[in-house]
Amino acid sequence: MTHPFPFSAIVGQDEMKRAMILTAIDPGIGGVLVFGDRGTGKSTSVRALAALLPPITAVAGCPCNSASRADCPDWAEIRDETLVEKPTPVVDLPLGATEDRVVGALDIERALTRGEKAFEPGLLARANRGYLYIDEVNLLEDHIVDLLLDVAVSGENVIEREGLSIRHKARFVLVGSGNPEEGELRPQLLDRFGLSVEVASPKDIDQRIEVIRRRDAYETDHDGFMAHWTGEDAALRTRILAARALLREVKASDDALRDCARLCVALGADGLRGELTLLRAARAYAAFAGANEVTREHLRAIAPSALRHRLRRDPLDEAGSGTRVERAVAEVLA
């Protein structure tokens, strides 16, 4: 299998890349929702991110990538207890995946052949400590989305069915992508995603040419291309690790909190999730920028991604809610 396209070689789409990097710094921000046209590099960037992230240390035999033997769920029969380095898991959730495959279910084959009651872990277990990527999230059946968001928020997967009563850790960053023309996501679900990004195919012809040129180089001159960009990726990885270390020390002053609240009130966002995510994301962004205090500059940069999807939908507003957020930012943080 060839290496995925390097993250730092993706042309443009800065907002999307920034959102992904922020979740890598602080997974607690919640998921990222990427809405946009076909062929704009949504799936490419998710797969690239996995290769970019530092590997995790996990128990080799554990179905949910636990960091130590003590963390492994007690139902799992761990045969191999050695600690190994694994790449950060990125699990694809295909459309039409059933509840059984997502949360896990009774292991029918063992039940029938050996008469044992055993649990067969699902995709959520595999995605623990990593990323769960859903392409076309807006076409996914509602009950699966409900279930996913519930697990994503609580960080734990609870299975109570077919005589099984099992729970295991499922901390992952949910990345959803989709094309809004094919269907909207319910507002309740939108709100659960931490950041939301709108991507469009680049209008600038030079940028388009550059995209094709790099992709073409990636396909025809794979080794040379990777040699060039692996360095860039490594530099980015170092920055992410540094930001993770710095994250705890980033302070948010009362003024910054007040700014968050005023912004959300001005936009009429429901609930308090908006403020919380805005603050978390701004903190991660400040850490990424190497600052140790959240400033208005950081809030200004993050606000569109953090708040865009929390506004009341106005089907006639063709400018999109991103513009509304920017307007409010300009007014409140003047």
Next chain:
Amino acid sequence: MLAPAPPPERDPVEVWGRAATAVALLAVDPGGLGGLWLKARVGPARERLMAVLPGLLAPMPAARLPLTLTDEQLFGGVDLAATLAAGTVVRSRGVLGNGPRALVVPMAERLTGGLAARLAQVLDAGQGHCVVALDEGAEADERLPQTVADRLALHVDLSGLALADCPDLEIDPDLIAAARARLPAVRLPADAVETVVRVAHRLGIASLRAPLLALAAGRASAALDGEPVVTEDDLICAVELVLAPRATMLPAEPEETPEPEAEEPPPPEPKTGDDTPESDVDEDDVPDMLPEEVLLEAARAILPADLLAKLAAGKAPRVTGASAGTGAAKKGNRRGRPLPSRPGRLDGQSRIDLVATLRAAAPWQVIRRRLTPDAPQKVLIRAEDIRLRRFEEKSDRLLIFAVDASGSAAFTRLAEAKGAVELLLGEAYARRDHVALVAFRGDHAEVLLPPTRSLVQTKRRLAGLPGGGGTPLAAGLRSALDLADLSRGRGLTPSIALLTDGRANIALDGRADRPAAAEDARRMALAVRATATPALVIDMSPRPQPQLRDLAGEMNATYLPLPRADAGRLSAAVAGALVP
């Protein structure tokens, strides 16, 4: 042939020639091109093409994918029948488990979203698989899902070709093999990337996969011709097969393009060094630059004549197979009212009915024990005993009445409209449908009654509905649409019945501005269409209003003028229009 007559300018010889080229290119670089989208009914033309394809693709084996393919069959998994027989876990490798395959998908227009997403995933993984989608769609909205279509380089439409137009294809497999060997060494001229991106841009192709795939097609074509560098002819071929079928607009006349070309500095070269040895060859073979106009001309020559009509059709919402069936009863094995279980195979999608399975196995225990006396299991279960659960799920329907209670409507027909609604309510009650009522007058709309089954309450609210004020048609539609979205989330299947006299005079923001109001109403109607909500527009003005008919058209709704119609006819019409 039964197929409709082809557009006049499609020359069958050329079409067939292009199809032959497409097949050859696919054979040269199956993994890089992703595949072929073949639009054709079952017929001699398609048969001829498909007959040569496996031979050309060899040694890559072709696998026919049934639409009911399960994940286990595709990606591999536990083979339950073999497992039960052997008593130990037996895994099957799946269609994709044994190296690159050409996946032939018959009836691709009926591909479900789930399988389409999986195929897209397979193509993205870059393991050398390719997909040949045989699309037999007759209508414009019956087509291969975009997720897959976007990833297949070659789009060929064979519709309207008769047997006489399709001479036998003679493509030498040795030629293909030689081309495959040459392919890695084929170079692009320096400005090919730029030219192809520009052409794609001017044909209105937003996706960036298209130019990439066009370049891959150009390379394959050069390899086939034995050229070391992609030539103009190769790019023309690529444009015809990859870009032209994806065009979403007629190429604009090149008024604005010369400027950016002139002022643009030569873009940086990320490819370090590998262009330099070939650069002298470039100058010999391709003198100046690949003329964008030549490529555009090639594309323009084969743009389908009905491009504009197709565009209009393409903008209509895609009603996926999954959502089309809601409202009607659907059988599934996930939830709902239980149905008797059926014999079947466990495929990860379905749930086993353990009791029924054991019951099916019970009568055979004695015989099976006699046959296999040493089996350690207490109960001997074979694959044919497996019974699967089935459920029937029915989603309730919701009829949203959006009633115009403005002064003008009240003056004319409000009382009659109320009568008609009451009649409809009676029927809704008989069918156990939910009903909601939205009224709009003055400068806003309000939900008088959230979705309910209480007939009495609805009648009372309706009788008490006062008339008077302006006609905020857009606001009324928006309320109805919000209600529809909300109810859909709760598992209802909404439809909207709009009763109005169509003289919208209050815009969404509450201003009394006729043109703005009409425009807002039109855009709201488009929003209704985008959600694919079934709708009905009942015109209750004394004379049918043409603009209301247009509005119904925007909404994709049935238009029903009510010139002295009695309530009985109205209710029959509503039942006909809204019942799925």
